[in-house]
Amino acid sequence: MPRKPKQTDEPWGISDEYLQQITQEEAEFILEHGEKTLQDTLETNKIITDKASGFLTLTIGIFAAVVGYSIDRWDTKGHWDEMLISTSIGAVYLLFVAIVFSINVYPTNYYVLGARPQVFFNKNFFNKTIKEDNRKLFLYINEIESCQIRIIHNRQRNDRRWYWFRFAYRALIGSPVLLVIIYLLLTIRQSCSP
Numbered sequence: 756m757p758r759k760p761k762q763t764d765e766p767w768g769i770s771d772e773y774l775q776q777i778t779q780e781e782a783e784f785i786l787e788h789g790e791k792t793l794q795d796t797l798e799t800n801k802i803i804t805d806k807a808s809g810f811l812t813l814t815i816g817i818f819a820a821v822v823g824y825s826i827d828r829w830d831t832k833g834h835w836d837e838m839l840i841s842t843s844i845g846a847v848y849l850l851f852v853a854i855v856f857s858i859n860v861y862p863t864n865y866y867v868l869g870a871r872p873q874v875f876f877n878k879n880f881f882n883k884t885i886k887e888d889n890r891k892l893f894l895y896i897n898e899i900e901s902c903q904i905r906i907i908h909n910r911q912r913n914d915r916r917w918y919w920f921r922f923a924y925r926a927l928i929g930s931p932v933l934l935v936i937i938y939l940l941l942t943i944r945q946s947c948s949p
Contacts (some may be wrong), residue, residue: 761783761816767903769896782895789902790868796909800865803916807859807923814856818849837941845934852930855923866905870898 769777825842832839881890 767907768900774896777892777896779892779895782892782899786895786899786902787882787936789899789906792841793866793868793902793909794905796906796913797865797867798861800909800916803913803920807856807916807920809820809934810920810924810927811853811856811860814849814853816922817930818846818853821849835943837938840941841934845930847924848930848933852923852926855919855926859923863912863916865912866908870901884920897913 821842825839825846826840828836828842
């Protein structure tokens, strides 16, 4: 089983020391790079969804084939044998794998670039203690901190989604081995029975 994602990012804010020293040009540069990182988390979301969707399609196809084989086997033999039991267990297992893949296909709540304009029209931005010359810098600083919060949120979502994708992928890759082991154990059990 894959390891669970670590929550390594701590809440963050710009220290007072840096607030005293930062210029508007530096704030613009930092925000530009923060937005690139945030955009990367959104692109990663799409990659996870696309991969999970592809493997979900593959898993459902294999599931349908196993169920079809099981039905045909039942029609042919008319009773439970090692192969029919193995394929029935395999079908349930593949259904579980498909459900896990489907978790990553459904929409997930992500933070996107930018902010609603109404966020900027509040008394904190137009406080009399903030000089008019510094207001734009103050807006940049606020957006930098908000961008960092969005990045942390999106990365945590992506880490969790990658965790479940890898889990389902490994389970799918291991399904033939599982089916063979189940079949062999049932065959050995049957041959040892009086």
